[in-house]
Each structure stands twice: as C-alpha cells, then as structure tokens.
Amino acid sequence: MTEVQAALVWCPCPNIEVARKISEQLLQERLIACANMFPAMESLFEWDGGLSQASEVGVLFKTTADSLDALISRLGELHPYDTPAILGWTCDIAHPAVLGWLRETVGHTD
DSSP, X not given: OOOOOEEEEEEEESSHHHHHHHHHXXXXXXXXXXXXXXXXXXXXXXXXXXXXXEEEEEEEEEEEGGGHHHHHHHXXXXXXXXXXXXXXXXXXXXXXXXXXXXXXXXXXXX
C-alpha cells in the first residue's frame, strides 16, 4: 500500500459563495478531500502601506503532500484576489483512517 502524508492549506476568501465555488471545483478535480469553511472571519492586515480590514471566510483544505503544490497552484488560479493568502504545510502525523480516506479521495492508488 502506498504511504500517504496528509497536508493542509489555509486560504481566506471574500465570501461564502466564492469559498463554496472554489471548494466544489477542487473536490471535482480531486485535489482535496474536504474543505472546512469558517464564515464571518474578521481579518486585519497590512496592505499598500496601511492597515486594512475585511470580513472574509477562512477555508482549511485537506489534501495529501503529493498534491500540495498542484493544489496551491490551482487555488491561486481560481481565487479572485490578486494576492490570495494561500499557505500550505504537511502534517507530521494523522490517524490511519484519515490517511486511507485521503489516499482514496485525492486519487492515490497502490
């Protein structure tokens, strides 16, 4: 059986509609197994030399380490922001059942 390493990607979206649309597309393309959306998130950030604020929807995507680069690239293409805050990392440990689910869902085969 092929060993799978879990990975996560965090990305804020401008609203729930955009977050759902992007998540559905990534699921259809088998780049993710799941997207957890956190609505009504308040963001404060430095932009164009000043302090900015926005109401956003945070999304946590679950994928595999092998798909991480492709997911980040595709998410950047789908996202409406000029500079989307897309951050990804691999997980040091995950439950074996989650690893099996990711292997099946994200398209890994033996």
